[in-house]
Amino acid sequence: MQRHDFLITHSREDARNDRKWSHYRLHNFNMSGGRFSSPDWFASFAPTDEDFSDEHSEPPSLDQVTSDPSAKLLYLEAMRSLERDRLQPTWGRIQQMGEKDYEGLMVAFKELRHTLPVIPVTVLEEFVGFVEQIVGEVAYVTLTTNTGESLYGEYAASEMKAKGIMERRRFKCRTIDTGTHVKFDLEPIPDRHISEERERAILENLRNELGDNDGPQDDY
Amino acid sequence: MMARKTTTNTSASLEIHVFGAGKGESIVLRCPGGEWGVVDCYTSLLNDSSSNPTLQFLKDRGVSTLEFLCLTHPHDDHFRGMSQLLEQLHVKHFWRFSGLAGRELQRLALSLKVDAEQSEDPYISKSADEFVSVMQLVKKGRDAKTLRQKMVTGYQQLFPVPVDTSAEFQIWSFAPSGNQVAKYEEALATCFTEDGRFRNALPHAHHNSVSVGLLVRFGQTCIVLGGDVERSGWQDALEELQPEHLLANAVKVSHHGSDTGYTDGLWQKLSGNKKKKLPIAILVPYRRFGLPTQTALDHIRQHASKIMVTCEFDQSTTPGRVTAPLKSRLFLRTKLRARLLSTSQNYGRCTLVYDDSGNCIKSELIKPAHEL
Numbered sequence: 001m002q003r004h005d006f007l008i009t010h011s012r013e014d015a016r017n018d019r020k021w022s023h024y025r026l027h028n029f030n031m032s033g034g035r036f037s038s039p040d041w042f043a044s045f046a047p048t049d050e051d052f053s054d055e056h057s058e059p060p061s062l063d064q065v066t067s068d069p070s071a072k073l074l075y076l077e078a079m080r081s082l083e084r085d086r087l088q089p090t091w092g093r094i095q096q097m098g099e100k101d102y103e104g105l106m107v108a109f110k111e112l113r114h115t116l117p118v119i120p121v122t123v124l125e126e127f128v129g130f131v132e133q134i135v136g137e138v139a140y141v142t143l144t145t146n147t148g149e150s151l152y153g154e155y156a157a158s159e160m161k162a163k164g165i166m167e168r169r170r171f172k173c174r175t176i177d178t179g180t181h182v183k184f185d186l187e188p189i190p191d192r193h194i195s196e197e198r199e200r201a202i203l204e205n206l207r208n209e210l211g212d213n214d215g216p217q218d219d220y
Numbered sequence: 221m222m223a224r225k226t227t228t229n230t231s232a233s234l235e236i237h238v239f240g241a242g243k244g245e246s247i248v249l250r251c252p253g254g255e256w257g258v259v260d261c262y263t264s265l266l267n268d269s270s271s272n273p274t275l276q277f278l279k280d281r282g283v284s285t286l287e288f289l290c291l292t293h294p295h296d297d298h299f300r301g302m303s304q305l306l307e308q309l310h311v312k313h314f315w316r317f318s319g320l321a322g323r324e325l326q327r328l329a330l331s332l333k334v335d336a337e338q339s340e341d342p343y344i345s346k347s348a349d350e351f352v353s354v355m356q357l358v359k360k361g362r363d364a365k366t367l368r369q370k371m372v373t374g375y376q377q378l379f380p381v382p383v384d385t386s387a388e389f390q391i392w393s394f395a396p397s398g399n400q401v402a403k404y405e406e407a408l409a410t411c412f413t414e415d416g417r418f419r420n421a422l423p424h425a426h427h428n429s430v431s432v433g434l435l436v437r438f439g440q441t442c443i444v445l446g447g448d449v450e451r452s453g454w455q456d457a458l459e460e461l462q463p464e465h466l467l468a469n470a471v472k473v474s475h476h477g478s479d480t481g482y483t484d485g486l487w488q489k490l491s492g493n494k495k496k497k498l499p500i501a502i503l504v505p506y507r508r509f510g511l512p513t514q515t516a517l518d519h520i521r522q523h524a525s526k527i528m529v530t531c532e533f534d535q536s537t538t539p540g541r542v543t544a545p546l547k548s549r550l551f552l553r554t555k556l557r558a559r560l561l562s563t564s565q566n567y568g569r570c571t572l573v574y575d576d577s578g579n580c581i582k583s584e585l586i587k588p589a590h591e592l
Binding site for chain 2: 124125130132133134135140141142143149150151152153154155167168169170175177182183184189191192193194196198199202203206207209210211212
């Protein structure tokens with residue numbers, strides 16, 4: 001998802017809120033003697049909780065934005081766009097003043113994105129996982145660190161299977177700190193291929209070791 | 221229904237010792253006649269027999285011969301370490317789950333071995349090797365005519381040998397039923413292609429369907445050893461047995477206290493619908509599977525005079541300790557309910573001693589075993 005999506009006014013309620021916040025920020029901007037107020041700026045672009053789900057890329061953190069001087073340029077461009085799009089009610093209908101044009105803002109934002117530092121993704125821990133057993137919808141797993149420490153837990157069996165991780169099979173598991181939240185990656189460790197010859201050799205050994213006469217005729 | 225004698229020997233007693241450390245279980249029986257027997261065996265370290273709690277317990281008591289050794293079903297938490305018993309003790313009778321004989325047993329062993337090689341997991345690999353070792357040692361004993369094997373199915377007398385339905389001390393099986401064995405064999409057949417090549421392993425829980433269940437009787441005393449008998453196995457047993465057959469003084473709870481380890485009406489039958497003294501329940505937790513479950517515990521509690529457990533386990537009310545790195549571990553606890561697996565191999569022991577009138581004359585808990 002592109003971060004500028006958050007700027008698009010998508011409902012009447014949103015439009016009202018945007019207008020209110022726009023005035024509030026400009027007021028603060030003037031009251032502070034034109035000094036750039038980064039928390040306010042960031043608030044206008046703050047994503048919702050939904051945007052922080054696993055599937056989305058991460059927005060720049062507050063520190064990263066304010067540490068860059070070009071953030072001020074972006075702020076000014078955003079303010080210009082918001083002013084241009086200031087809404088006014090006419091006969092119960094919401095209309096925009098002027099043509100809605102975010103192109104300038106998008107260009108500025110794209111340029112800025114290149115200059116922003118990349119958020120470091122930290123691998124917190126790596127495990128070798130093992131699916132002990134699947135009972136109904138629950139997969140019982142054990143995670144072992146390279147120091148031999150083991151954790152055990154449960155996970156949705158359907159999600160494990162969807163990733164190709166089956167019962168009595170190993171998988172790689174990494175916990176990752178994305179800067180804003182922690183997530184994990186699961187990846188199956190592929191099975192070793194056993195050739196037909198190898199399988200035949202195992203069976204032959206078993207025949208020698210166990211014999212064929214383990215039948216009821218020897219039972220008591 | 222079998223006849224039950226009243227003992228005249230007041231010093232004779234039946235001892236049951238149940239071991240567990242959070243994975244796997246072992247049960248040692250001392251018969252009233254002084255013979256010893258073992259039902260299942262588990263040790264985590266296969267290369268060190270001195271850490272095998274079952275073997276050490278028997279050695280400490282100077283036991284060199286086992287009248288019987290029972291392998292309830294082919295799960296490693298019930299057979300790991302059994303080869304050490306077969307190697308170091310003289311086993312006279314070996315009882316095992318029914319349904320797989322000769323080439324079928326080879327197929328089961330093949331499926332375990334190939335599966336282990338495919339997964340490249342050292343623990344599975346060692347378990348598969350242990351299963352083959354156990355079966356190999358049984359064959360060796362049979363070849364040398366020092367050991368006799370019995371494949372257990374349905375309701376049948378296993379002890380004494382030869383069978384004596386009027387004996388004061390008897391051991392009977394009540395599971396697996398023929399029905400469960402047939403289903404198991406069918407399922408195992410699907411693990412192979414038509415030309416006999418291994419296709420995929422049997423789902424892990426399927427092996428429970430052939431679990432042996434035992435009734436240990438001494439006069440008026442009855443102890444039920446549930447193995448890992450699952451709900452369908454219990455349903456078959458309830459249909460086959462008269463209610464009085466299951467009246468128990470003590471019960472080794474089946475399948476580590478899982479929700480699938482009992483069926484409607486089972487515990488009512490075991491406890492005689494509360495018209496008699498309630499049985500003592502012995503539980504062997506399986507921490508990795510979150511067993512026993514709270515549901516099973518609540519159910520058992522209604523029908524048991526007390527619950528003894530061999531070791532500590534995580535109850536749903538205790539969130540568990542979170543260790544560093546905190547961010548990662550907190551996340552895993554939220555997402556997977558992940559808990560730290562104790563590396564302690566501290567086997568607890570629950571011991572009960574019964575006379576032939578159904579009286580528990582001694583009970584002992586060796587830590588971390590405790591009463592709930």
